[in-house]
Amino acid sequence: MSGKTRSLGDVLQEFSQHRRLMQEELQKIIVGQDDVIEQIFAAIFTRGHCLLVGVPGLAKTLMVSTLAQILDIRFKRIQFTPDLMPSDITGTNVLEEEESGRRNFRFVEGPVFTNILLADEINRTPPKTQAALLQAMQEREVTVGQETYNLPEPFFTIATQNPIEQEGTYPLPEAQLDRFMFNIKVDYPSAEEEERILSSTTRSEKVEIRKVLSGKAIVNLQKLVGSVAVSQYIVQYVSRLVRATRPKDASAPKFVQELVDWGAGPRAGQFLIQGGKALAAMDGRFSVAIEDVQKIAIPVLRHRVSTNFQAQAEGMATEDVIQRLLREIPTPEIPKYER
Numbered sequence: 001m002s003g004k005t006r007s008l009g010d011v012l013q014e015f016s017q018h019r020r021l022m023q024e025e026l027q028k029i030i031v032g033q034d035d036v037i038e039q040i041f042a043a044i045f046t047r048g049h050c051l052l053v054g055v056p057g058l059a060k061t062l063m064v065s066t067l068a069q070i071l072d073i074r075f076k077r078i079q080f081t082p083d084l085m086p087s088d089i090t091g092t093n094v095l096e097e098e099e100s101g102r103r104n105f106r107f108v109e110g111p112v113f114t115n116i117l118l119a120d121e122i123n124r125t126p127p128k129t130q131a132a133l134l135q136a137m138q139e140r141e142v143t144v145g146q147e148t149y150n151l152p153e154p155f156f157t158i159a160t161q162n163p164i165e166q167e168g169t170y171p172l173p174e175a176q177l178d179r180f181m182f183n184i185k186v187d188y189p190s191a192e193e194e195e196r197i198l199s200s201t202t203r204s205e206k207v208e209i210r211k212v213l214s215g216k217a218i219v220n221l222q223k224l225v226g227s228v229a230v231s232q233y234i235v236q237y238v239s240r241l242v243r244a245t246r247p248k249d250a251s252a253p254k255f256v257q258e259l260v261d262w263g264a265g266p267r268a269g270q271f272l273i274q275g276g277k278a279l280a281a282m283d284g285r286f287s288v289a290i291e292d293v294q295k296i297a298i299p300v301l302r303h304r305v306s307t308n309f310q311a312q313a314e315g316m317a318t319e320d321v322i323q324r325l326l327r328e329i330p331t332p333e334i335p336k337y338e339r
Helices: 002-026 034-044 060-070 127-139 174-178 191-201 215-226 232-243 254-259 266-282 290-301 309-313 318-328
Strands: 050-053 075-079 091-097 103-109 116-120 141-144 147-150 156-161 182-185 260-262
Touching (some): 002 034, 002 060, 002 215, 034 050, 034 182, 050 060, 060 075, 060 156, 091 141, 182 290, 215 266, 232 290, 254 260, 266 290, 290 318
Parallel strands (some): 116 156
16 A cells, blocks of 8 residues: 555656646746746646636747647647638538549548647637637537547647737637636736846747657646545535535625626536646645645636626626635635545
């Protein structure tokens, strides 16, 4: 038994080192944004998708393309525009004529058939085209005509989005938002970080990026993350937290009943636990801690809780509601032997 434990500990330590190597390589190009990078890694290691939200010019696209260089897997980028069609994403059937004169249809794969898909400025295309990603993100397959095609493993979508207040944007429907494990806010850099960005990007030096993980290694690490232990106390806490976001639930605090239109569904709880497992594994730990769940609560719940007009009138954003919930929902009393 002790041999198994030691072996698992060695594997987790190795995983933690891989994660550090990935971060070091990424930070050769990207300055700061440690929380953003950690959340992207957590999504990758749990087969999740993530949405990066921020104004143009914050290196969202550069972050994802650099990540693709670190990982030895296929990468495709789709620039979402108002005239983009669903078939431009999924692929289409083309009519071909053989030498014998016989005609038949051949499926030509779209850019969605890859390992990392960068959906750049996803909210600059109408909902009809946005919806082309729904089946790919949930079932990891694409249906064209009467045929269904499986996507390669691993597959994850990293989308970037401009704030919806900007010109030429189409808000993502709730069903589309719910496919994303994390809604990651990319903020402006600090003064020191901005000086480093200006200094490093205005030189003509070329930075060499090393590949750290192959596709097969990523799939194996995803299985490892899935085996991280989650105690019943954590499950109860996650359930309590998610249910408290629903204004019509008996356990919802008064301020949620007053300020929230609708809350998170069970998928939010699944992602909180999976994200907690990823944070624990990346830190080389065997089990999920309450702090892991609290750390990712905002990016998991931010796009799954809708505040009403009263909240807006009081200046309460969704993040404020979630932070207040984290303060008010009691954490379970975990016996010492469970730690």
